[in-house]
Amino acid sequence: MSIIHLSIWDLGLCALLVCSLAWINWRQAPDLSSGILIGVARLTIQLSLIGMALKFLFAQTSLPWVLMVCLFMAAMAGREVGARQEHRFTEGWTFRIGLFAMTASSYSMILIVLLALIQPEPWYKPQYAIPLLGMILGNTLNGVSLCLDRLTAGARNQKDLIEGRLMLGEPAEEAIQDQRRQALHAGMTPAINGMATAGVVSLPGMMTGQILAGSPPETAVAYQIMIFLMIVAATGFGTWIANRLAIWRLFDERHRLRLDRLALK
């Protein structure tokens, strides 16, 4: 089966549709329209750039280049974690905690996928390493940022409850256990929902892409199952690590709830 290429006119037609959406909303919600237009521009520019970068990378198959791209992706993910928080830690701790949690879990998952499961030749073959890391990192980012957001919001909004427990002599870990559990749930729910609806409500993007590109459905399905499980594992470990580190930061060695370590908003 040969791949049907898309021409610039096909893409232009799609863009025209979205731009007309911006036009009909212009009067009622101008900020929505400008948001749509900026989004179209960002999508086009970012993906075109990454297309060129991937073309270059795939032609090299060099380990240093692959590593550099992986580090760049993790740094961007760390920045995004902070950008989506309502109650950020001071002194860049949201970035530090998010970056550490995401890289520790995503990188170990991608190494397992590449070295033990797919085993491409060489193991860092960019056609595999970079898109797979992108998917794992993107989902882990989602889980970690939801989890941190829920935990810090819980600590701030339920300060009296947590301190009420501290006053009775409960250690910090115990005093915040309800908020901690809620944060873990918040971080894991998208990944769990994704598994539950896969194939029933939605056909996952990676599988769709592979089928469109001519892979037999059974190969696409096997890849999709693997990547789903890896996403859930990476999200779960990343969320767990971020949760632990955030709790360590929320309390000090005297088991005091330190909301002064959250930035005022």
Added chain:
Amino acid sequence: MPLLSLRDLAIGSLKPFSNHLYEGDCVALSGPSGCGKSLLLRAIADLDPHSGTCFLRGEACDQIPAPEWRRRVMLTPSECRWWLPTVGEHMPAGMPPSWYEKAGFNPDVAGWEASRLSSGERQRLGLIRTLSREPAVSLLDEPSANLDNRNRERIERMLTAYLAEPGRAICLVSHDQEQCLRLANRFWNIIDDKVRELSELTPTFQV
């Protein structure tokens, strides 16, 4: 030996303060609204970063694990929070039901839903929750602010009985001058960020 010693304790805008509480002491802490009464209690319970040190029978606060310190020097806030479904689950295991009766409750209050308590019930039950854990020092932030006269008398009897046990002391914040006179034998007053001991309850004692 004093039961509780404060040495150069300072928090927020409060100036360093040193004093001792002896067994059986009940000190009433007073001062205008927002002067730092609650903050001082929080510093003694080691809930906020502060400078200076507290000692319990000569043992420094930072030599004792924080949860252990707070079990011995226990703060009861003016608004007691409840996080488990029923009242009884918040009480220490094996607490005799007679504790409920002391505050005017039937013992079946243990099965009540904590989220449906009135503010006065929360306050009385919060005091049981603290006193039944038998801390050496009890820091009480307006323990009878939401109570009618009968219940106020009940909790005052509870506090008197608590103080009568050996090795106990109370630090009390109350806006009820009569109550301070009934319960306290010593008076601390905060004015202009300074904590001072008063020889007796005088008109400068602002409640």
